[in-house]
Amino acid sequence: MxxxxxxxxxxxxxxxxxxxxxxxxxxxxxxxxxxxxxxxxxxxxxxxxxxxxxxxxxxxxxxxxxxxxxxxxxxxxxxxxHPLGDVTPQAVARRRLPQDKPHLRVAVVGSGPAALYAAGELSEMRRVEVTIIERLPTPYGLARFGVAPDHERTRRMTDRFAPVLRRPNVTCLFDTEAGRDVSIEELRRHHHAVIWATGAFADRPLGVPGEELEGSVSARDFVAWYNGHPDFSDHRFDLSGRRAVVIGNGNVALDIARLLAQPVTAYEQTSISPQALQALRASGVREVMIVARRGPAHAAYSTGELLALANLSEVDLLALPDETSTEAAPASDVADPSPSDMRRRLAAVRAAAARTP
Ligand SMILES: Cc1cc2nc3c(=O)[nH]c(=O)nc-3n(C[C@H](O)[C@H](O)[C@H](O)COP(=O)(O)OP(=O)(O)OC[C@H]3O[C@@H](n4cnc5c(N)ncnc54)[C@H](O)[C@@H]3O)c2cc1C
Ligand code: SF4
Ligand code: SF4
CATH class of the missing domain: 3.30.70.20 (Alpha-Beta Plaits)
Structure with a gap:
């Protein structure tokens, strides 16, 4: 399965x-x-x-x-x-450099999953050299500083990337920011191609009045802080209130809700940052509200993540009964999921709505 x-x-x-x-x-x-x-x-x-x-x-x-x-x-x-249908294996092309190209030098900016999948594919070819340029002292981007600390299986993804960094035709320049420590012109002068795999670097403002007020923080900052990102080590977040509100209903919203709602013991053996662990020990948060534009049928979270939250013994996942129908929250910005996805999504939320805390 x-x-x-x-x-x-x-x-x-x-x-x-x-x-x-x-x-x-x-x-x-x-x-x-x-x-x-x-x-x-x-x-x-x-x-x-x-x-x-x-x-x-x-x-x-x-x-x-x-x-x-x-x-x-x-x-x-x-x-x-989706009945299985055609079971012919898909063609797997073995990539190689054209004969008229004696060698290829590629700079890959960033060392998150996108960069390392690209570097991995390229460096498998003979006569190819890859230079990885990463602004942080450590690799893996959001696979290290984004994925929730209690998602240990997902974080193990980095074990697959580590061998790429050790290949003899791969050079890694950490603590090196493209655009600051090395210019784009320099990269282009020394490489045949430059791949930008720098991830999503800035927040997207909601455009909601008051979003800049104290106590309103971006998920990017909060997640980076609890995952020990060096840019956020001196940040402080006020967790003294009883109720926290998370705006948006994607998987990151569920990561944050889980972190705030679970007992801190769930994180003690994880890679969470010491500052975050200390703050969670003193946290006053007892209720987390997820407020989102899309209804349960179209939410950006995956059903598996919602079920994982619902199945935590220390957390009561509740949903408002009047929000568990598709009519209650039609989505204008995304297509309807398939009928089976729709059934599953609504069933998960209806089960939550039927619970008493
Ligand atoms: C909170 C959170 C939880 C997530 N959880 C999951 C999960 O459970 N499962 C899952 O499959 N996906 C998860 N994701 C998604 C996944 O982490 C991202 O899709 C993936 O990391 C994106 O990879 P990327 O390589 O494009 O960017 P990133 O991982 O962001 O990597 C970009 C890298 O580029 C570097 N960089 C940026 N600018 C420069 C520059 N100028 N010079 C040099 N280096 C630079 C950055 O330091 C960074 O290391 C999560 C994402 C977030 C935010
Ligand atoms: S038959 Fe395919 S799906 Fe089943 S265990 Fe083997 S590889 Fe996995
Ligand atoms: S993570 Fe990748 S390899 Fe694992 S089940 Fe999903 S698609 Fe398959």
Missing amino acids: ITQSCCNDASCVAACPVQCIRPRPGDPDFTTTEQLYIDPATCIDCGACAAECPVEAIIHHTELPDRMEEFRSINADYFTE
């Missing part, structure tokens, strides 16, 4: 001898799917996919923990709506 931590990188797809993992790159729903799925009726339990998964998202059906039980039907339901 493919479970909650799937990051859709499709590493497992080519490994499957019976091609029963969907959607595959190129399928119409590949870029919008919440996660990939295994067809339980076709899978032969060979385990090849699990060995390829960078985040240990694939779990044998006999070893599925109770809190992930829903993923049994989540995987199967996908194939009710």
Whole structure:
């Protein structure tokens, strides 16, 4: 079964001898799917996919923990709506430099997942040299400073990237900011190509009056702080209030809600920053409200993440009963999910609405 931590990188797809993992790159729903799925009726339990998964998202059906039980039907339901169809393996092209190119030097700016997937693909080719330029003293971008500290499986993604940094044809320049320590002209002069993989560097203002007031902070700053990002080590966040409000309902909103709502003991053995751990120990927050424009059917979070929050024994996840229908919150900015996704999303929120704290 493919479970909650799937990051859709499709590493497992080519490994499957019976091609029963969907959607595959190129399928119409590949870029919008919440996660990939295994067809339980076709899978032969060979385990090849699990060995390829960078985040240990694939779990044998006999070893599925109770809190992930829903993923049994989540995987199967996908194939009710999308029958498996063509199981011809996708062509895997072996990349090589054209004969008339004696060598290729590429600068990759950034060392997050985008940079390291690019550097990995390039440095597999002979006669290619890659220079990675990273402004921080450490690699991995948001895979280290964004992914929640309690998402240990996802954070293990960095283990897959580490060998790329050690390849003999890859040079790493840390503590080096492109545009400040090295100019774009210099990079272009010494390389045949420059790849910019610098991530999302700034916040997008909401345009809501008062968003600049004290106590209103961006998720980017808060997440960077609790993950120990060096730019945010001296930040202070006031957690003395009883109720915190998170605006937006994507997976980052759920990461923050989980962090604020769970007992601090859930984070003591994680890589959370010492400052954040200390602040959480003194936190007065007892209630977290998630306020969002989109309703539950169109929310940006994945169902797996919502279920994970709902299944925490120390957290009561509640939803307002009048907000659990599609009519209550039609989305104007995103397409409707597939009928099975819609059913699953609403079922998860209705279950929360039916609870008493
Ligand atoms: C809070 C949060 C939680 C997340 N959780 C998950 C999750 O659980 N699962 C999942 O699959 N995805 C998760 N994501 C998404 C994932 O982290 C991002 O999609 C991914 O990291 C983006 O990769 P990137 O390489 O484009 O950018 P980044 O990871 O942001 O990397 C950009 C890198 O470029 C460097 N850089 C920037 N400017 C310069 C410059 N001028 N010179 C040199 N270096 C520079 C930065 O320091 C950084 O290291 C999460 C994201 C956030 C914000
Ligand atoms: S375990 Fe199943 S899904 Fe995974 S590679 Fe083998 S047959 Fe494919
Ligand atoms: S390899 Fe793992 S993370 Fe990647 S798509 Fe497959 S299940 Fe998801």
